[in-house]
Amino acid sequence: MKVVYLSAVIDKELPISDIFPSLKGKIDTICKKPDTDEAVSAVDLIFLALPHRVSMEAAPKFLKAKRLVIDLSADYRLHHDVYKVWYGAEHKDKANLPKAVYGLPEIYHNAIKGAELVANPGCYPTSIILAIAPLLSEMVIDADYIIADSKSGVTGAGRRPDLSLSFGEVNENLKCYKVNEHQHKPEINKILSAIAGKGIDVVFTPHLIPMNRGILSTVYLKLKKRMDTKGAVKIYQDFYDGKPFVRIYVDGKLPQVRDVVRTNFCDIGIKVTGDTAIVVSCIDNLLKGAAGQAVQNMNIIAGFEETKGLV
Numbered sequence: 217m218k219v220v221y222l223s224a225v226i227d228k229e230l231p232i233s234d235i236f237p238s239l240k241g242k243i244d245t246i247c248k249k250p251d252t253d254e255a256v257s258a259v260d261l262i263f264l265a266l267p268h269r270v271s272m273e274a275a276p277k278f279l280k281a282k283r284l285v286i287d288l289s290a291d292y293r294l295h296h297d298v299y300k301v302w303y304g305a306e307h308k309d310k311a312n313l314p315k316a317v318y319g320l321p322e323i324y325h326n327a328i329k330g331a332e333l334v335a336n337p338g339c340y341p342t343s344i345i346l347a348i349a350p351l352l353s354e355m356v357i358d359a360d361y362i363i364a365d366s367k368s369g370v371t372g373a374g375r376r377p378d379l380s381l382s383f384g385e386v387n388e389n390l391k392c393y394k395v396n397e398h399q400h401k402p403e404i405n406k407i408l409s410a411i412a413g414k415g416i417d418v419v420f421t422p423h424l425i426p427m428n429r430g431i432l433s434t435v436y437l438k439l440k441k442r443m444d445t446k447g448a449v450k451i452y453q454d455f456y457d458g459k460p461f462v463r464i465y466v467d468g469k470l471p472q473v474r475d476v477v478r479t480n481f482c483d484i485g486i487k488v489t490g491d492t493a494i495v496v497s498c499i500d501n502l503l504k505g506a507a508g509q510a511v512q513n514m515n516i517i518a519g520f521e522e523t524k525g526l527v
Contacts, residue, residue, distance in 0.1 A: 217518070219243055221258040223250040256281045261517070263510050264288060272309040275333065279312055284517060285333045286510050292316035292335035293403050302399045318407060319513040321522070322346060322459045322482075328516045336513060339505025340366050340400040340422060343433040345407050346462060346482050347497040350455035351437055351448065352411050357493065358438040359412050364404070366433040367423040369473075372501045392423045430473035431501045437493040445488045452484060460523050461504065461512065471498040480508035480526040 222232050222245050232247045233239040248254075255262060256277060261284040264271045271289040278285050291299070293316070296307035307313060317331040318324055320342065328334060337345075344364045351357045370386050401420050408416040445468050456462040463483045465471055471483035476498045487494045499505050508526055515522050 217520070219245050221245075221255050221262070222247040223255065225250065252277050256283060259283055261286065261514060263507075263514075265507075268303055269305050272307060276309050276312055279315075279333060284331075286319065286336055286513050286517075287316075287334065288336045288506055288510055290335075290338065290399065290403070292333060293318065293337070294406065298402050298406075302402050319509065320345060320407070321509070321512055321516060322456060322462055323349060323407070323411070325516060328513055331517060334510075334513045334517070336506070336510045338400045338403055339368070339372055339431055339499065339501040340398065340420070340433070341403045341407065342505050342509065343431045343482065343497045343499045344404050344418070344420070344435060347433055347435045347484060347495040348408060348437065349411055350452045351439075351493060351495075352408060352416075353455065354451055355412075356439060356441040356443070356451075358440055359414060359416055361438040362408070362416065363419045363436040364433055365421055365423070365435075366431055367425045368431045368501055369425060369427040369429040371429045372424075372431070372505075386424065386426045388426065390423060390425055392421050395421050398422050427473070429500055429502050430477050431499050431505060432471075432473050433497045435495045435497070437495065439488070439491045439493055442491075443488060445486060448486045448488050448493055452486060456484075461526070470496045473498050476500050476504070478503065478527075480504045480512060 224247055229246055229248045231244045233244045235247060252274060262278055264274055264287045266289055268289045268291060271287045271291040275285050275287055292313060296310050296313060299307050312333060316333045316335040317327045319328060319334040319336045321328060370381055396419055404418050405416050449466055452464045461480050463481055465485035468487050470485035475483050477500050480503045482497055482499045482504050484497045511525055515524050
């Protein structure tokens with residue numbers, strides 16, 4: 217495996233190790249201004265970390281040339297009709313959209329193996345779907361009552377300049393936003409509906425908290441079957457058995473963001489109280505919620521050890 221092409225919208229072409237000094241002596245590939253033709257000729261597999269509505273213009277060129285694509289935007293996660301509603305644009309690559317495999321390895325590992333196009337999941341959906349899937353698949357919760365409360369560090373909004381994301385606005389503050397209308401909601405609903413075999417509509421409220429990275433999601437699920445915390449934990453342990461990047465806490469213990477920052481892990485803790493299961497999941501939004509999961513998907517496609525290059 218070798219990194220042969222890197223590009224970004226930059227003023228001056230530089231070694232990637234000049235842009236990110238932590239890479240010195242590891243990767244010194246020149247980061248160039250984007251050139252799709254050059255990229256197509258250079259790579260076997262490409263990661264597209266492009267804005268929404270841009271990836272669907274670039275991906276077809278790679279797919280036509282029989283290159284493998286892992287797309288980190290939302291462009292291949294939703295049906296084109298749903299995409300238009302939530303992203304405000306007609307989908308320009310309806311031909312390839314049905315080929316896309318949703319890149320959540322813990323759920324779609326076998327499909328990812330043979331994929332030509334992987335739609336890398338969003339960060340919030342990763343933390344929420346992994347928190348809900350085990351109990352939902354066992355049909356022991358009320359599928360019409362699912363509440364997800366998530367809190368994310370500021371890097372979840374990307375690097376664009378925005379007054380609301382400035383230090384003075386974020387520091388010493390906590391706010392919710394896009395209440396039950398965040399663009400990740402239909403993505404969450406789509407995958408959970410597929411697991412449940414019926415339509416799911418999650419109540420989802422994201423929050424911005426004053427830290428650089430990480431997501432903590434607290435999910436509230438109403439149980440249809442009586443069980444205690446130990447029984448619920450066993451369901452999660454069985455569901456994620458053999459999944460290297462999901463860690464299940466026992467004895468009612470709950471994860472913290474600092475347990476997963478700068479790793480590709482999703483840590484999950486469960487607490488049952490009465491007829492309610494409260495599930496807490498933590499991920500690093502930049503790794504398991506984006507780049508780390510993309511590498512995990514590459515490893516599966518390429519037949520590498522799933523954990524290769526990841527911690």
